[in-house]
Amino acid sequence: MIALIPGFFASLSLIVAIGAQNAFVIRQGLARNHIVLVVVVCAIADAVLIALGVAGLGALIQQAPVALEVVRWFGVAYLSYFGVKSVIAATKLSSMNSAGDEVQSAKKVLLSVLAFTLLNPHVYLDTVILLGSIGNQFGQDRWFFAAGAAAASILWFTTIGFGARSASRFMSKPIFWRVLDSVIAGVMFSIALLLAFLKF
8 A cells, every 4th residue: 555555646646637648538538439448548558658667668768768759759740630630620510519520430549549648758758757767666566556556547537538428418519619629739739849849
C-alpha cells in the first residue's frame, strides 16, 4: 500500500490535464463511437508503458533523444491533421446532429487512438520516464507503484469515456457539436505547436 497509493495519485495527476488523447476519448464518448475499444486501448497502452518504465526502459529512452525527436514530429503532423479535420467538421452541416460525426469503423478508431497515444512524446515522458523513475525509488515495491499508476489510468479513461457517452443524450443541439469540434481543434493545434517548439 505504501507504493500503491503514491502510484495511483502520481499517475492521476499527470493524465487529468486535457490533452490530445483525453480530447479524443471524450469526443468518441459523446459520439457513442466504439468507446469501449477506445477506453480499453488507452488503459492497456498506459499500463504497458508504465510497466516498461518501471522495468528500466526510461533510462534507455533518455539515452536515445533521436527516437523522441522522430516521434515528436510525427505527433506534430498528426495533431495538425486532426486539428484541420475538427475545423472542417465544425463548419459542416453533417457535424450538426445528435451523434456528432458519422460513425467510424472500429479499425479507423483503433488507428486514431493508437496515434494519439503513441505519437506524443509527452506520453513517454510521463509514463515511461517520469513514472518509471518515481516507481524505481520504491525498490522491490516498484511493481505495486506501477499497479497503482495503471489503476488510475483505467479509472480516468473509464470515467471520461463512459461519462461522456452517458451525457451525449443531453447534447443534441447543433451548436454543441460546433463548439466541441472548435475546442478540440484548438487543443490539437496548441499541443502541436508545443511539440514543435518546446525542447524535451
